Amino acid sequence: MTKSHRPVTQPPPHNAAPSLTRNPFLRATLSMGALLAAFALATLTLCMLTAWLTRPLIEKNQQQALVQTLSQVFPHDKFDNDLMASTVVIAGEPLGYKKEITAYIPKLQNRATGLIFTIATHEGYGGTINLLIGTDRQGTLTGVRVLPPHPETPGLGDKIETKKSDWILGFTGRSLQNTPTKKWAVKKDGGTFDSFTGATITPRAVVSSVHQALVFFNEQGRELVRTNNP
């Protein structure tokens, strides 16, 4: 009988850890993983540092942009307060939002002169258009602006921007009193508002949304302004 040439195997040692680190493949993987983690930490720290350094400036910019937009829809001579300090939180559902939104109350010599709020229409051609509405206490529009970004087509629906045309300025001064409900539509639908060549859906959505905003003001906004008047 010949002895079979079977290799003699030893049982694995109890403590397996030393053999793992002696494995060159695993050691290479671990070292690369450590290097990746080190780089992740370094890049993250750099980003956090930059964010911390730029935060005050960014916040100031965002406030400034907001105030600038707000003052476009309300005449400067009709308010003298800090709009950012004169806010009220209202339910967003009647205005097309899922959660509460912030409305601003402009005041002249501590007496409220109107309301500034946003409304969203989901009937835009490309999606949701956000409008900033300014009204006085009687419910007459003091200004309407489209809040960027909007999804309407460049060259066609984007005429709702003041940069592209003066169309949105045509809302200033209108109210539910001086414009009957039938006339709150584009000319094609029997109303008084122009539509754009090649784009009807966009102006239609904006007109209907501004009308809805005035209805909201009639139903809830007036009361809101009254109760928030010191």
Added chain:
Amino acid sequence: MTQSSDTSGEHPSIAFSDTPSPPSPYRKAALNGLWKNNAALVQLLGLCPLLAVSNSTVNALGLGLATLFVLVVSNTIVSLVRHQVQSAIRLPVFVMVIAAATTCIELVMQAVTFQLYEVLGIFIPLIVTNCAVLGRADAFACKNPVGLSAWDGAVTGFGFCWVLLLVGMIRELLGQGTLCANMQLLLPFWPESAHFSFGPNYRQFLLAALPPGAFITVGVLVALKAGIDRWLTQHANCKKTPIVAGSKRVRVTGQIT
């Protein structure tokens, strides 16, 4: 009068040589980045920002400069760590570096040029996906010293930027009828009135303002560049071979090698 022998090995300032000295790597990189291997017209990388943001001069210049910054910073950092990073993990590391650089430039733009930041929107963080940036990091920066890598990043960035700027100017002129409008968003010293305009009655060429127009413009530029290259090589070839007057005999017998 002693005749100084040239023992230093340095050639005297006037050297008569028939063969031109090989171009320095800096010059070569500049030529490649700006023309021969232009990221936008030759490599056709970074097409997403090139087509989406080139609708006006200020947008194009803003994004071009941001991309240039990211290219220089990422190339420098990648070159600094090129010996420490093992080959198997180099791409994740490069992407992390590029992402950090892009995040930083985005935050700085948000702090310093806020209105332009809002206009450019999502295209600033999209610089991370610009293949030109990762391409230079992997093709050049990880194999070359820091100074040269930074220079390469800069010239690649300038190469991308000038194409972006040219497309931006063409599209703004045709699509909006203005040139350099709103430049004060990027350059605060630019007076708001200092721009060219065809006037409010200009009938805007809509195709130029939309992405298909951008594709067509870039295509035309690529064709123009190819044409210029061909003209240049023809010109150079004409100069190279001097035409010798005289009869030229053509060998038709025997062994023609």
